[in-house]
Amino acid sequence: MEPNEIQAALAAAVEEVLETMYFSTVLASADGAAPSEGGGAPAITVKLRFEGSPSGGFRVSVPLTLARVVSAGFLGREEAEVSDSQAEEVVGELANMICGSVLSRLQSDATFQITHPELTPTEPGVGFEGAGANRWFDLGDGILTVSLELGQTV
Amino acid sequence: MELHVLIVDDSPAMRSFIRRVLDLSGLEVGRCLEASNGEEALRLLENNWVDAVLTDINMPQMDGEEFLRRLAEHQVLRLIPVLVVSTDRTESRIQKMLTLGAKGYVTKPFAPETLRDELEHSLGVVHGTE
Numbered sequence: 001m002e003p004n005e006i007q008a009a010l011a012a013a014v015e016e017v018l019e020t021m022y023f024s025t026v027l028a029s030a031d032g033a034a035p036s037e038g039g040g041a042p043a044i045t046v047k048l049r050f051e052g053s054p055s056g057g058f059r060v061s062v063p064l065t066l067a068r069v070v071s072a073g074f075l076g077r078e079e080a081e082v083s084d085s086q087a088e089e090v091v092g093e094l095a096n097m098i099c100g101s102v103l104s105r106l107q108s109d110a111t112f113q114i115t116h117p118e119l120t121p122t123e124p125g126v127g128f129e130g131a132g133a134n135r136w137f138d139l140g141d142g143i144l145t146v147s148l149e150l151g152q153t154v
Numbered sequence: 155m156e157l158h159v160l161i162v163d164d165s166p167a168m169r170s171f172i173r174r175v176l177d178l179s180g181l182e183v184g185r186c187l188e189a190s191n192g193e194e195a196l197r198l199l200e201n202n203w204v205d206a207v208l209t210d211i212n213m214p215q216m217d218g219e220e221f222l223r224r225l226a227e228h229q230v231l232r233l234i235p236v237l238v239v240s241t242d243r244t245e246s247r248i249q250k251m252l253t254l255g256a257k258g259y260v261t262k263p264f265a266p267e268t269l270r271d272e273l274e275h276s277l278g279v280v281h282g283t284e
Contacts, residue, residue, distance in 0.1 A: 020264065021171065021262070074167065074171055075167060075170050076174045086167060089165060089166065092165070093165055093168055096241055096262075097262045099241075100241030100242065100261075101243075104243040109244070110244065111244045111246055112242075114212070114241065
């Protein structure tokens with residue numbers, strides 16, 4: 001699978017999910033690690049694994065301030081009404097939907113089993129170690145980062 | 155006529171989103187019950203009639219596939235139209251759920267109007283056979 005093919009799938013999947021269900025728009029996007037702005041700020045990072053052909057892992061990292069904004073859009077509430085646990089859950093759903101969308105774009109006829117999203121303490125902007133594709137998305141209120149690692153076919 | 159629905163999903167956030175979409179859809183939603191898995195949904199349906207069920211597939215305790223099987227075995231509950239709402243877009247999965255008795259299948263992410271249209275379609279199938 002070509003790297004640019006993976007990047008295109010990541011870009012299309014994130015934009016589709018954010019615009020359709022989170023009522024958010026991507027202002028800018030590029031491959032690689034996120035720009036350092038906001039580095040060290042509290043973030044929600046969620047990872048999940050998928051098994052199929054191919055297998056691999058997927059990770060989404062969102063600064064807490066942005067997580068509250070997208071959660072408010074998803075839940076139809078004010079940002080102040082969104083609890084940390086609700087924001088974590090909404091980011092988990094976001095990761096699940098983006099991963100499903102990416103995989104269907106890369107292998108439309110394959111069957112994948114995606115695990116439930118798990119919270120991970122990783123800092124925002126940090127992708128998978130070793131081989132993997134990273135891409136960041138500027139939503140105006142912060143930068144969302146996604147990482148995809150394609151492992152061996154099972 | 156008010157539409158009574160049951161939303162089955164292990165994510166409270168997703169249940170909340172679907173409920174909001176239904177409220178905004180223009181459909182006249184009455185009672186909106188929620189369950190976090192198939193087992194809990196079956197318990198709720200023992201004492202509560204609904205016009206439609208919207209269910210996820212991957213859930214703990216009892217997943218969407220087993221939930222559909224159990225509904226299909228029930229003399230009365232099998233009449234309730236079920237709409238599957240899932241991130242799984244694979245054709246084999248969609249066909250399997252339809253074979254198990256689902257009246258429709260919506261993949262996440264979905265636009266609010268898609269959910270409304272599919273739900274109306276599912277209800278129409280039932281109305282047409284009465």
